[in-house]
Amino acid sequence: MNKIDAVILDWAGTVVDYGSVAPTTIFVEAFSQAFDxxxxxxxxxxPMGMGKWDHIRALGKLDSVNTRWVEQFGQPMSNENVDLIYRTFMPLQQAKVVEHAAPIKGALTAIAWMKSKDIKIGSCSGYPKAVMDVLVPVAADLGYAPDCVVASDELAAGSRPGPWMALENVNRLGIKSVAACVKVDDSVPGIEEGLNAGMWSVGIAVTGNGVGMTESEWQACDDQQRKLLTEAAYDALYEAGAHYVVDALADIVPVMQLINSRLARGERP
Known part of the structure; x- marks a missing residue:
């Protein structure tokens, strides 16, 4: 228990889909198609990072959305409304996720370093299994194939910010101590998931939901815009309790080495 045994990686915004674009655009489209x-x-x-049904329900509870919904429909969003939006969301997301399956620059190099240190690669996502079943083989063809994949609707206990998906990775990978695990995520619920599971939690700021831009959009920003967006993303992840935050998965190796040194000294998350 003196070194990292496993890393549990989020998918969109962390390993694939720079800016976590695929899910957000589909939420907009699903609301439009289901209810205009x-x-x-x-x-x-x-609410990014939550399971997608819970994400839709959380959207309905946002003050801005709830106010407009009640004005349009005369009552707050019901679970039946959420069900319909979710059913609309699913095929749209399955089609869209393939377009954003390519690994983010530098991610595969960082993962290769982890594997060279005998670190197992777990993963979990806010995507349900039906979407992951589409995404996983496409990502594998593009070079990313983690040792374990857990989807948001696979566990009866629920998904983020609860610890269950991260802990299911521990179970499937046969890891003896959660203190020897690192959870890496670009969303606040994902960071909370890692903390609730008793793991080291590392936030991904620039390539993830906090900035929320494609790589080309990010490159088009001036230095001041980048600075402000980066600071806001770092602040949100640290406020959620992240032990460390980096710009991208490509930058995580020094953090992993630091965590290893802390584990060797007997420190725990």
Whole structure:
């Protein structure tokens, strides 16, 4: 228990899909198709990291969305409404996720370093299994194939910010101590998931939901815009309790080495 045994990686915004674009755009489209009801991309990002049914329900409870919903429909969003939006969301997301399956630059190099140190690669996502079943083989063809994949709807206890998906990775990978695990995520619920599971938690700021831009959009920003967006993303992840935050998975190796040195000294998350 004096070194990292496993890393549990989020998917969109962490390993694939720079900016976590695929899920947010589909939430907007699903609300529009199901109820002719507009939500903004900024609103769609607020609950990011949660399981998608819970994400839709959380969107309905946002003050801005709830106010407009009640004005349009005369009552708050019901679970039946959430069900319909979710059923609309699923095929749209399955189609969209393939377009954003390519690994983020530098991610595979970092993962290769982890594997060279005999670190097992787990993963979990806010995506349900039906979406992961589409995404996983495409990502594998593009070079990313983790040792374990857990989807948000696979466990009866629920998903983020609870610890269950991260702990299911521990179970499937045969890891003896959660203190020897690192959870890596770009969302606040994902960081909370790792903390609730008793793991080291590392936030991904620039390539993830906190900035929420594609790589080309990010490159088009000026230095001041990048600085402000980066600071806001770092602040949100640290406020959620992240032990460390980096710009991208490509930058995580020094953090992993630091955690290993802390474990060797007997420290725990």
């Amino acid at each position: 009801f507009p939500i903004t991309l900024a609103e769609a990002r607020v």
